Amino acid sequence: MALTPEDESAYNMLAMKMQRDINCLADPDRSVRRRAADKLNRTLQNEASRVSPAVLRTLCVSNLQCPLLQCAETDVVEKCRERALTSLLLLCENKAMEPSDATLKELVALADSRLGKMPYPEPTEEIRLLILQLLHAFLKQFAAVKDMPTLLRDVITELANALGKTAVDPFPDAKKMSAECVILISKYWKNDMGMQIGTIVRPMVVNLSHQHSRVRVCALQALDAAVPCGSEALPELMKEVLLPAVSKVVFDHAPSVREQLVCMLAAWLGQIEQVQQFEASIFPIFLAGIVDESPEVRALSLAKLNELSANWEARDDDGGVKSGDVELMEVDADDVKSAPPLFFETRPPLGARKLAASLQAQVLPQLLEKTGDWTVQVRERYTQVLSAYLILLEQNMNPFLDKVFAALGNICRDDEVVVYNSVKACLGVVGFYADSQMILASLLPMVAGRLAGQDTAQHRTNGLILLGMSIEGMTTKTIGAHLELITEALCDAGLRESEVSDLQDQLAGVVSSIVKTAGPLLAQKDEIGFRLFWVLNHLLASSSESSVAFEMATESMEELAAEMELPAEVLYARYMGKLLDTMTLPTDVSGRWQKCDPSRVLFDSICRRGGAACGENLGKIVPIILIHLEPDQDADVRLASLALLETMLGTDAISQAFKPFSVALLQKAIIPNIVWRGGRVAATIRKVAVACAYTLLRQGIAGQQCLFETAPQMLPVLKSSMDDSDAKTRQLVCLALQYLFVALPGCLGGTACSTLTCHFTGWSLLFLI
Template identity: 25%
Template sequence: MAAPGLVEAADPAEAVETAEAAELSRALSRLLPGLETDSKLGRRRALEALRRALEEAGPATDPAAFQGPWARLLLPRLLRCLSDPAEGCRVLAAHLLALGMQRAARPRDALPRLLPALAARLVSPESARRQPPETCEELRLGLVQLLGLAVGLGGAALAPYLDDAVRVLRCTLLDPFAAVRRESCQCAAALARATPDHFHMQSESLIGPLMQTISHQHWKVRVAAIEATGTVIQFGNGKSVDDVLSHFAQRLFDDVPQVRQAVTSVVGGWLLDLRDRYSFFHKLIPLLLSSFKDEMPEVRELATSLWEKVGLQWQKENEDDLKDKLDFASPPPAHYPLHDSRPVLGCRELVSRNLSKILPALCHDISDWVVGTRVKAAQLLPVLLTHAEDHITQHLEVILRTLLQACDDDERAVVSNCVRSAELIGTFVPPEVFLKLMLAMLKKSPSPSKLLVLASAVQGCPREALQPHVKVIAMDLAQTHICQASESDLYLERLLLCVQALVSVCHKDCSECSLQLLEVLVTVMAGSGTTSLSDKAQEAVALLAEVEGISSQDLYRKHMGPLLEQLTASHSDWTVHSPELGQFSVVMFQAGPALGEALQHVIPTLRACLQPARDPQMRLKLFSILSKLLLRAKDTVDSQGQFHNYLETVIKDVLVPNLQWHAGRTAAAIRTAAVSCLWALTSSEVLSAKQIQDMQGTLMSHILTTLEEDSQMTRLISCRIINIFLKTSDDTIDPDKFIKIYPELLKRLDDVSNDVRIAAASALITWLKCIKSTNGKSYYQSSIQYLYKELLVYLDDPESAIQDAVLEVLKEGSTLFPDLLVRETEAVLHKHRSAAYCEQLLQHVQAVPATQ
């Protein structure tokens, strides 16, 4: 006999029960008592028997016949089983409820009892930290799936029970089990679609849980949360857009492309279908356009497709307002960026009309402390500018301030996108407008970022528009307080970029300001701390010369006079740190043969700057420059054969004052530099013998003094210079001065350096040859005898190279007084460790008369 209450009153709608329904009721009634037993095993067996009965009945059972037994007999008992102590029983009950909902003719009739039962199992107590009554994760998943089934089958009939459904979802959206969260997201979206007329009253309560789920560690959960948020807001309260925007923006940085794609899809859908979308255009457009620069092609293509649809839809909706622009469409600017397709009119208008609202937030983000945020904002800016086109002009000051700040960023991606934005300014804004602002900012406080923005804007500007402004730009760049504002490589590199941009855009139009541009390039070469930057500047000089149809040397020749005149105007105040000194050095080395045409500027500057009272370090640098020039004199200072006109000035006013002895290492270094210059001059083959003879009268006494210098290099060069002086002296030298030379050379045979000793020996040979060429050699007999004695000592030197050198000197001198040399040699023969060299000398002396 059935337990009391097993047969309940049928619903009013089921007044007549078919035979099939009656049979099903009898079959189920036989199994239902097992659900009331105290035995867990008995309840489970009863539920399994019910499952088999329902599955065996299968789809053949008429839903109308099934409705009555389901509603009267099964539903209430299965709902009670959802709270059964045995987990297995609860699982089977949930499965049977789902099966029954699918088989019943009117599943919505179950909603009044089903929704409260689900809420009882899934809604946590008041304290959010406590777990829901249902402790089994898989069962919670099954119950949420059951709720989703109820939503799908109940449709709009779910509206009266919306509160219970939302309460359930608020909890399950935060469930620890990822699968429950995913299923809850899908259920929330389905609920929104099923109850569009009532859902907006409850939608806001789901936004908080969804935003907590949007950052879940499982990317599939994040995708589900994003998609659910899109649907919830679409069918709910549009004001919730403000609550989710920051979370959506954060998901654009997600490492998983599917997540970024989901954000793009949802935002694009809102722009197309959201009821209040016009109010949120300025907030949603940046999110969608940010995906234009996504690293995945699929995301970029989706964003582009959606944005075009948005633009076309808005264009159609506002056709009357855009009538003139549609009928008389303006062509794209002639200098429109290559490889970029022009957006449709609706897209351009949307950006232009909302740019003033978008820019403040964008400018803030581009200076954010988070690198990713700065990069994303910098990527978005050129996309917006491409759409805004000439509407940029009214926002130019704000954009420029933003770019100037962002171009100082350490992140390369930020700077590269800002460079692109600056190029677009040059493309769409008339140069007279942007140059007025940029040049004023640059003059006020020069900086690398301002130069970079200027260079980029110039690079993007059409040649015909920029042509009237080329000279103004070049003259401003050449101003001292701009081109010499900093010696940092970064500043100079950006300065070089400005010149390169002007030359590459304007070509021959740069001819009228090539002097100013050359001044800037010389400044870059002078201040650069790296060879690569200097090489780039030289390439820019070559490019500037090329657009004028001349060579680099001819370019220097063209501007040598004004260039040096300007550089040397301040030479009286130069120190080693003066930028003009570095520029002067660059011009000296780069000008080549053109230097020979500007000696009227070069020599007076050298004379003034190389006086002993001037900065010693500067003098050292200038002597280094001068010596290098003199080594290639025919290709530099004497290219026009005019250097001899300034020879006396170089000797008396430059070399002589710096050869005089002064105490200190710096003074010694300057004397070495001066001696090196004299050596370069005398060995350059640009001076005639007569000119060298004139020089030695002035310089010989100073050079003899430098033979005593501590610097080995100075002593060596001095010996070589004396040698050259002697070779060109003939018989013009005064005997009293001439006789004072050999003792100084003789001292050098005791030098610590063998190179100096050999050079001194070579000079002694030349000195002896000079005596042979004179008629009064008897005047030198006593000096020669002394020289023989001293040289014979070195003939026994431990160094064989010195012995060989001294032997050559004695052989050269043997023709003067051979008998005297034989006597002196025989007198010391027994004192030498080896008589070989003495014997060679005696053999030579005996052989010479025979051959003469």
């Protein structure tokens, strides 16, 4: 560029002023070189804004550039190198360096010389940063040259080597500037970057695990720019280097890093042709952004998904999704669950659904495998990713349901709450989208223990968990058609009679899910209501009051009554008779129950809970009690039956209903068990039998006709019990006799009274008086 006379004069004055200092840069004395470098730097800072760009460029090209580069590359004094580079950077920022191939080669040679080896020939990290800043500033200007071809082919090898080495520089700022250079080169010289992509990418990937989040972000930005440049080596890099490293960034604790990951993956999916063979690996990592805990990351991921879907929708392969299928999903217009249950506010875009369907054979096995990872974090996150992917698949997941259930069955009882909740949400998605008949065809045999080698409580429990969680995702309309089949399976004796606490908890959970999901339908489905009532009563009978099963069964019984628009007492009145008929009650001693028999436990429970309903069914209940109170029956069964009888006799709502059975109860059940027998167990049975007699008399169940008929048997055994060693038994005898005397005033003969009086101790006589 020709200088004007004025610029020529300014140039000559500056050149003369600076020439001595320029010459001193090569002086053997290090202090002289240092002072010269300082002075030159100060002069440039002062004069750069005063002279024209043409003067500054001429000064740089003719006088300063070569000496300063020489000083920066070879001077042994750190301060001299630093000042030389600072001066060069100042010149470059003021566009004084000529954007030519020759200058580029000189700068790349400097970078390669000082940064291209390990350990670095340049030991000072701040100077290494200056070299990179100078290189970045020049490349930025070099890229802006429009009237000449600008290629890096001659220097790309050395340049990539220097950038690759500085990518692993311990100095974080150097790492970031190296990434900035990579981004710049990738933007303007894609082909040249593609030639050396391996040299750049491999060290850059290392920074994805750096402790500074900003370094990790810069590394992702560099990979975002560089990888789409592509080359023949990209598939190998993707498989061996990029995918293993990028998959770990999903768990980065910094939202800014995860946001950049989403941007990078979206760029890869949208720009790289070679990446299509790796879409099955990249797409699940991208979906991790959809399920991210950060709202910003989720919003960005959804926006990118919508952008990419336009490209995917235009592909020839429809993935099993019809091109016209773009309307919003309407499962049930009247159902509150007519929208997808997770992650997406509306139905996902068609292009995303098409891609998911086309990749399902490759993606699902990967995701299912990762749901069983040994780390909690991976299990939780990839179960959520699986949920998002299944939402995209919709009904296309049906062929893979068995594999999905098998994988989720392994973690459905995970000790970690976050994993359990993720599994629950995922199965809710399955219940919402998958074919309900196929869901039940997979799970009901597992629940019933009909699969080979899976007739165990553990397998049944897993099946119940999967079934309950899937039901919660179904709509009322969906589950309505299958209630008959589901409740029939739940009434299987192996389930409802199980004493395994975990299985009971999950069975209660399934019933609760059915009541909540199908609630509006239950009022019109009497048989379904009865089956649920049956199962719930089994759970109430066999589980402890402190258990989860008992608590859930109690709540579900109340909800069932509410859904059927009945009070709980009326529910028992409606179904108790049918339940007793269904139980196949014993009719003679040959069919008597043992104490631990599930049917006896259920019988005992419903008789205690049934209230007024028991009074309506005493014709069925009393014979069962009589069979189990015969003297030859096991002591523990007699004791349990007497305790039940005493409770029922003392219940005001049903006590008077026992009047028609009072004679049989006294003669066949109560009096034979008051007869004295030796032993502590017999004494306990005798005490409870006397309590039954006392309660029966106190409640006024036995009229005079009954007492006239039973007194000849009852008085002798009561009299014999007045000498019982247990004070409580003696007290109960006295109380029973008191009510007996009151019920039969003047009816006992003198001999009987005198005989009884002789057996009373002082305190008991006072008690009667």
